[in-house]
Amino acid sequence: MRQKFMFVVTYAFGLVLLGMAGKFVENKSWFLGFFFVISSGLIIYVYAISKKIPGKYLVPGLLLLVLFHIYPAFYSGVVAFTNDSNGHQLSKTQAIDAIITDSKIPVQGLAPIKYSTAQATDTKEIYLIFQFPENVFWAGNSDSLVPLNVADVNLTNTGEITKATGFRVLTSAETVEASSDLQNIVIELKDGIWLTPSDLNYLEASKQSFRYSTQRDELIEISTGTTYHPNDNGQMVGSSGELLYPGWKVNVGWRNFTSVVRDEEIRRPLAAVLAWTLFNAILIVVIGFLFGLILALTFNSPHLRSKRIYRMIFIVPLAIPSVLSVLVWSGLFATNIGVIDRLLHIHTPWLTNSFWARIAVLIVELWITFPYMFLISTGAIQAIPNEIIEAAEIDGATALKSFSQIKLPLVLRTVAPLLVASLAMALNNFGVIYLLTGGGPIFPNSNGNAGATDILISYTYKLAFNSQEGNNYGLASALSILNFALIALISIYGLRRMKTMEGVN
Amino acid sequence: MSNIGFLQSKKMKFWFKKLLWRHLVGIAVAIFALFPLVWMISAAFDVTGQISTQQLIPMHRGLSNFTDLFSNSEKPFFIWVRNSMVVAISAAVLQTLIGATAAYSLSRHRFKGRKLTLTTILIVQMFPQLLATTSLFLIINSFGLTFSGLGLGHQLPLILIFGGGALGVNTWMLKGFFDTIPSEIDEAAKIDGAGHFVIFTKIIVPLAIPVFIVIFLLSFIGILNEYLITSVILGLDGKSMTVAVGLQQFIYGQYGKNWGPFTAGALLATIPVLTLFLFLQKYLVSGLVSGSTKG
Numbered sequence: 144m145r146q147k148f149m150f151v152v153t154y155a156f157g158l159v160l161l162g163m164a165g166k167f168v169e170n171k172s173w174f175l176g177f178f179f180v181i182s183s184g185l186i187i188y189v190y191a192i193s194k195k196i197p198g199k200y201l202v203p204g205l206l207l208l209v210l211f212h213i214y215p216a217f218y219s220g221v222v223a224f225t226n227d228s229n230g231h232q233l234s235k236t237q238a239i240d241a242i243i244t245d246s247k248i249p250v251q252g253l254a255p256i257k258y259s260t261a262q263a264t265d266t267k268e269i270y271l272i273f274q275f276p277e278n279v280f281w282a283g284n285s286d287s288l289v290p291l292n293v294a295d296v297n298l299t300n301t302g303e304i305t306k307a308t309g310f311r312v313l314t315s316a317e318t319v320e321a322s323s324d325l326q327n328i329v330i331e332l333k334d335g336i337w338l339t340p341s342d343l344n345y346l347e348a349s350k351q352s353f354r355y356s357t358q359r360d361e362l363i364e365i366s367t368g369t370t371y372h373p374n375d376n377g378q379m380v381g382s383s384g385e386l387l388y389p390g391w392k393v394n395v396g397w398r399n400f401t402s403v404v405r406d407e408e409i410r411r412p413l414a415a416v417l418a419w420t421l422f423n424a425i426l427i428v429v430i431g432f433l434f435g436l437i438l439a440l441t442f443n444s445p446h447l448r449s450k451r452i453y454r455m456i457f458i459v460p461l462a463i464p465s466v467l468s469v470l471v472w473s474g475l476f477a478t479n480i481g482v483i484d485r486l487l488h489i490h491t492p493w494l495t496n497s498f499w500a501r502i503a504v505l506i507v508e509l510w511i512t513f514p515y516m517f518l519i520s521t522g523a524i525q526a527i528p529n530e531i532i533e534a535a536e537i538d539g540a541t542a543l544k545s546f547s548q549i550k551l552p553l554v555l556r557t558v559a560p561l562l563v564a565s566l567a568m569a570l571n572n573f574g575v576i577y578l579l580t581g582g583g584p585i586f587p588n589s590n591g592n593a594g595a596t597d598i599l600i601s602y603t604y605k606l607a608f609n610s611q612e613g614n615n616y617g618l619a620s621a622l623s624i625l626n627f628a629l630i631a632l633i634s635i636y637g638l639r640r641m642k643t644m645e646g647v648n
Numbered sequence: 649m650s651n652i653g654f655l656q657s658k659k660m661k662f663w664f665k666k667l668l669w670r671h672l673v674g675i676a677v678a679i680f681a682l683f684p685l686v687w688m689i690s691a692a693f694d695v696t697g698q699i700s701t702q703q704l705i706p707m708h709r710g711l712s713n714f715t716d717l718f719s720n721s722e723k724p725f726f727i728w729v730r731n732s733m734v735v736a737i738s739a740a741v742l743q744t745l746i747g748a749t750a751a752y753s754l755s756r757h758r759f760k761g762r763k764l765t766l767t768t769i770l771i772v773q774m775f776p777q778l779l780a781t782t783s784l785f786l787i788i789n790s791f792g793l794t795f796s797g798l799g800l801g802h803q804l805p806l807i808l809i810f811g812g813g814a815l816g817v818n819t820w821m822l823k824g825f826f827d828t829i830p831s832e833i834d835e836a837a838k839i840d841g842a843g844h845f846v847i848f849t850k851i852i853v854p855l856a857i858p859v860f861i862v863i864f865l866l867s868f869i870g871i872l873n874e875y876l877i878t879s880v881i882l883g884l885d886g887k888s889m890t891v892a893v894g895l896q897q898f899i900y901g902q903y904g905k906n907w908g909p910f911t912a913g914a915l916l917a918t919i920p921v922l923t924l925f926l927f928l929q930k931y932l933v934s935g936l937v938s939g940s941t942k943g
Contacts, residue, residue, distance in 0.1 A: 163794075163795070166794045170790075170793055170794045172790050172793075172794060175787075175790065195759070196757055196844045197753040197754075197757040197762070198753075199753075200749040200750060200752055200753035200848075201750050201753050201765065203749075204746035204747075204749065204750045204811075204814060204815045205750075205765075207746065207808060207811045207814070208812050208813075208815045209812075210808075210812060211784065211787075211808060211809045211811070211812025212772055212777055212780075212812045212815075212816060213772065214783075214787070215777070215780035215783035215784050215787060216779070216783070218780070218783040218787065219780050219783045222782065227786070438673070438677060441669075441670050441673050441674070442670065442674065444666065444667070444670060446666060446667060447670055449671075449674075453674045453677075453678065455929065456678045456681055456682060457678070457681055458925075458933065459681050459682060459685060459926075460681055461925065462921060462925030462926060462929075463684075463922055464869070464872050464873050464892065464917060464918060465873050466872075466873050466895075466896065467688075467892070467895065467917055467918055468685075468688075470895060470900075470910070470914065471684045471687065471688045471914060473903075474691075474699055474899070474907060474911075475683075475684060475687055477699060477903050479700075480700035480903075480904070481699065482687055482699075482702060510681070510684075513677075514681070518933055567774060571776060573778060573876050574873070574875050574876070577875070577876075578896060600779065600876075603781075604781065604876065607781070607782040607785070608785070608880060616782050616785075620782050620783065623779055623780060623781075623782060623783075626779055630774060630775060630779070631774070631775075634774040
């Protein structure tokens with residue numbers, strides 16, 4: 144019974160996924176369509192057909208992992224080679240359609256076109272009935288345009304249409320009721336003329352000012368005959384360089400990567416950002432670890448009875464949601480009015496001077512990091528067998544010697560993998576940077592407003608979502624790739640040293 | 649009499665020599681550790697609500713910051729709390745579930761592709777999801793063009809995204825724990841006719857409840873703390889934000905104006921997490937440390 148139930152549920156779910164795949168394909172999201180077809184098949188196979196057990200426990204997690212972790216990483220690689228950005232997100236056909244639709248101008252010198260609202264007697268759809276030009280009658284809405292026979296239409300001498308065969312003309316009260324639908328109706332006539340209701344009685348005629356020639360792949364401005372041709376950045380451009388908006392998404396090859404080197408407004412800030420990313424990460428791991436280690440040594444005394452209370456206080460920074468604590472810190476650092484400046488009677492430009500902003504970042508990062516470093520150092524120290532230390536003391540080692548020659552190397556060996564992991568985390572410490580300083584103070588003349596405390600990931604975020612030059616997803620993805628490479632280098636180096644891979648076997 | 653005095657002075661000397669400096673260091677570090685928390689509390693109850701006049705013990709104490717916060721209809725604090733809870737609880741449940749099932753099969757079954765799966769998870773772990781935030785945004789955007797409920801501004805895709813990050817976060821740690829449960833127990837159950845599902849739900853899961861609680865809480869706190877992906881997917885619209893994103897939008901660049909109500913909100917959001925953490929510190933700390941050893 145339960146198995147039958149599982150069977151039904153599995154097939155139903157599989158079919159839902161298949162249906163979703165169909166929708167994605169309809170909208171030309173090829174990968175998502177493909178992925179959902181595969182998922183649907185896999186789920187039906189694993190839960191309803193195969194007798195193998197492991198798949199039943201792994202497949203849901205693996206599917207989500209592929210869709211939301213691995214695929215995005217590779218998709219960055221795809222986007223990095225396009226000009227995907229604000230104004231370059233459509234396909235070429237969509238962009239050209241958008242240019243033509245947006246270029247509508249009112250047609251001058253036409254007699255006013257009166258219309259009546261009517262409902263098709265069979266489909267109950269709303270139509271507008273009108274004559275254009277004189278004595279040619281139409282019933283139309285956004286989707287269709289039907290010619291009407293003159294004989295079928297009853298026209299009053301005020302120019303009002305009161306009856307049409309196949310339609311029921313609405314009363315004025317009904318028309319008012321339907322007015323919100325009427326606003327959205329756009330009737331397209333054959334010769335590039337659009338009709339839209341301007342009020343409840345009259346239609347307004349407008350026509351497109353551009354025409355697209357498929358054969359010559361150019362847009363022609365109808366009134367002047369000026370032509371616009373596509374350029375290699377996915378935009379229609381006139382002979383004297385004027386651009387038509389929107390553009391479309393094209394492949395730009397390595398341009399995003401080369402602009403990192405060539406474009407002065409990206410290169411200079413990026414070099415500074417990269418340097419600070421590395422420097423900041425290394426510095427905070429080193430300082431944080433030393434701080435934690437010294438603290439651990441200090442509180443590793445068997446005579447200290449209040450150890451547990453101290454420990455409880457020291458881990459408080461771990462227990463406050465860091466988003467909130469960092470925001471509180473940023474308030475405390477406020478220049479002149481903030482608590483820190485007032486307590487110390489100083490006027491430090493914490494968030495407006497590059498040097499002091501970096502110091503502020505380091506202080507807050509230290510505050511967040513040291514409890515963890517304290518905990519792992521304490522663990523590592525306690526794991527050192529007492530005999531070793533005692534033996535050294537008997538041999539006459541001073542406290543300093545027994546620390547530097549025996550304790551430190553042993554501790555380092557235990558915590559080294561954790562420090563490499565912390566380094567990788569510190570490279571992407573978006574929250575602290577973005578919430579404390581916003582990456583600022585901003586460098587002058589930098590694309591995407593890079594600042595003195597920006598790290599690679601916060602600069603990427605600014606380029607992608609927060610840029611005054613318009614969000615540039617292509618360039619941001621190229622920087623993400625750079626970040627991936629950076630982390631891969633550090634991780635490979637770390638793994639080589641640590642041989643964590645042994646755990647796999 | 650003199651004997652006791654001698655003992656006392658010896659004790660005192662020892663205390664001065666061996667312990668005094670430790671206490672001094674401890675107090676200094678404790679001040680550092682508690683610094684923002686103390687000022688957060690003091691500002692929350694300072695009715696003037698001003699950053700520039702804030703004192704450690706406020707002159708005028710009261711709850712006006714809280715009432716200001718609750719009555720601000722443009723900054724719906726309780727809606728943010730609800731959003732945070734919906735996202736963090738469902739995503740943490742999803743993460744724990746995915747981690748547990750995956751770890752069970754990787755710990756208890758030998759199959760083709762097992763090593764590959766473990767290696768993949770290890771590599772994936774090194775590249776956190778937030779590196780690909782731009783792509784996630786574009787992907788969810790195209791989801792939304794086909795299914796509006798799965799698009800930007802909705803919680804479901806965000807929860808699924810966190811679910812996608814689950815394998816990379818929890819699997820190794822849970823597998824490590826499952827490996828310590830003797831396999832003789834499930835062998836015995838198997839002989840008694842128990843299937844894999846019964847072994848998992850009736851034997852492994854009950855034994856691993858403490859670890860599940862740790863994983864769930866760490867995931868929960870991690871998601872509450874997530875800013876980047878959350879703000880990009882949910883957007884910065886007043887009603888869809890989480891507490892973290894909402895309070896950031898509330899305070900950023902407006903320290904002068906909103907400091908009081910902001911600290912009140914921050915305090916309210918901090919208290920449950922802080923309490924939970926300190927109560928369960930033994931488990932959570934071991935989870936934090938061992939989780940990263942595996943990575």
